[in-house]
Amino acid sequence: MPPADPAVLDVATGDVVTPVDQPSAGAVALRRVVAALPGGGEARPGQAQMAEAVAAAVAGGTHLVVQAGTGTGKTLAYLVPALLAGKRTVVATATKALQDQLVGRDLPFLARHLDRPISFAALKGRSNYLCLQRAHEHLEAGSGDRQLGLAGVDRRASPAEIRALVEWSLTTDTGDRAHLDVEPTASAWSALSVSAAECPGAAKCPIGTACFAERAKHAAAAADVVVVNLHLYGAHLASGGAVLPDHDVLVVDEAHQLEEIISATAGVELGPGRFSALARAVGAVLTDVALVAGVDDAAALWGTALLPHRGRRVPVGSADVAEAAAVARGRVDRALDALRRIATTDEGALTRRDRAAKLAAGIADDLARVVGDVEGTVCFVEGTEAAPVLRVAPVDVAATLEPLWDEVAAVLTSATIPVGLSERVGLPEGRTTVLDVGSPFDFAANGLLYCAAHLPDPRNGAWEAGAHEELAALITAAGGRTLALFTSWRAMTAALDAVRPLVDVGVLAQGDRPKPALVDAFTADEPTCLFATLGFWQGIDVPGRTLSLVVIDRLPFPRPDDPLTQARRERAGARAFGAVDLPRATTLLAQGAGRLLRSGTDRGVVAVLDPRLAKASYRWDIVRALPPMRRTRHRAEAEAFLREITTSP
DSSP: OOOOOOOEEOTTTOOEEOGGGSOOHHHHHHHHHHHTSTTOOOOOHHHHHHHHHHHHHHHHTOEEEEEEOTTSOHHHHHHHHHHHTTOOEEEEESOHHHHHHIIIIIHHHHHHHSSSOOOEEEOOOGGGBOOHHHHHHHHHHOSSHHHHHHHTOOTTSOHHHHHHHHHHHTTOSSOBGGGOSSOOOHHHHHHTOOOTTTOOOGGGSTTGGGOHHHHHHHHHHTOSEEEEEHHHHHHHHHTTSOSSOOOSEEEEETGGGHHHHHHHHTSEEEOHHHHHHHHHHHHTTOOOHHHHHHHHHHHHHHHHHHGGGBTSBOOTTOHHHHHHHHHHHHHHHHHHHHHHTOOOOOHHHHHHHHHHHHHHHHHHHHHHHHTSOOTTEEEEEEEOSSSEEEEEEESOOHHHHGGGGGTSEEEEEESSOOTTHHHHTTOOGGGEEEEEEEOSSOHHHHEEEEEOTTSOOTTSTTHHHHHHHHHHHHHHHHTSOEEEEOSSHHHHHHHHHHHGGGOSSOEEETTSSOHHHHHHHHHHSTTOEEEEOGGGSSSOOOOSTTOOEEEEOSOOOOOTTOHHHHHHHHHHGGGHIIIIIHHHHHHHHHHHHTTSOOSTTOOEEEEEOOTHHHHSTTHHHHHTTSOOOEEESOHHHHHHHHHHHHHOO
16 A cells, blocks of 8 residues: 655644645645735635636546636636646637636736736737738828729728828837727728638738738737637638647637537638628729629629528528529629639739639638538528628537547636536547636625516516606615616617616617717716616626616527527427526526626615516526526515615715
């Protein structure tokens, strides 16, 4: 038998411990960096538990799915063990706010306090960076119509704005759109940027060695941690691994969005705008007016064919779509042939030709895919009447993701992990650990979940008036300080019209200002309310008494006519409601409710105006996924708690 572990004296406490009792190097490092947090950090058992589980997954090349409630400190819980392991890590997030937090705050903090050198970089999609070659082309062309015509620019673009962007390109170190002082218009930015679908690559670009996007890619290749968004990671998978540097560890933060984003990036999106962009690109190279006009006309042809199918699935072999695809493919192929026949020694002209040719080849490939009957995909049309878009998406993303799980150790984390996520993304059962580390917040003492069980079913015409009366009464009790979340724009607009005259506090609404400015205005004026739709159910962080009440109009089930959801229901068969609809509604409701308590001292009420939360047979599946707050069906109890909050110091 091996000898017993020797006893060790802990000089700090005087206790005799065995090595199994001693904290790991990772635990010690985590305590050190947490203690260095502004204001002094505090011990969080869930954070330590998660960090140990991450370290084990990274060391063993296995996978971890971890639900870490608000306040856990999950960012440090995955970054510290990944960095200590010395393995290149890619962190993929769903929101820009979290990317900015990682690169602007968390990673610089760790670089100062982790007691070892670390490097990190952010990498974005190519179209986020200004293209120096296009800026050079504009400088050569001068200004006015000649400039716009030569570069193939959208005629709506302002020459003055383009010139300002060109001047900025001469002083910026990064070329990153996010570093501009003023948000550019889409048409002006598109004049000076290129997407991955049209860039010919640094080797074929006259000034490729100075390219901002390539410089960002080189910086990422040398970094210990690379921060990207999930859409870019999806593009990396779709490209066969050509976008990001090789990495050993993948962390998916906000993992509740992984399935939907990978579904979008693994498929095809083809709308009229891509033909218009191609026509501009071809027109910047060729003088064949009829050929360019034919490509431009394909935009209208394609939009006309898609419009009758908007909001619905497109049947396989649909004659109108197939015919439009065939005509458009012929015009794109003719343009591609003409581009390939161009013979010139002018580097700028060659670059413009290569950009247009790559764009044309990509559209031709996608046209071939949208008319094919690809097993396991669903074809449908979304977008507006003015700009319908055809999408082909996989019904099940497991097949797309399964090869990845053999290449990296993966950590999937979120404050809300959907039921069955591991299976739906294809994680191997024998090599995946699922963990819930809870939250350090005292939800039972500080939070109250109120369900307006007395209201009629939301599908009853009488529900809306009753819901508006409930909302106004709750806002009054809270003294404003309300984030009201709606499942549709129509519902939000109706509530605004009904509630504004009934309350004596300001009410902001989604669409009044850009999202960041709207959240800033809501945060700055404590009594103000904010009414918003699905884009605000997650990623909004407003700690303090400013947000004391979250009102959710109804359970956020997917639309019954959503084409992709319909296809998933068909695949699930008799299990459809429990396997498709209920997990998605539960996750989104938990995300909305999670906007309330953002710090250990926050207090407030989550009010759900949908009585199904109190009466439906599936109610406990939903309630168990919400933060463990006290529950009530009595509005008077919720109003009393809100008044107590507003009158407390």
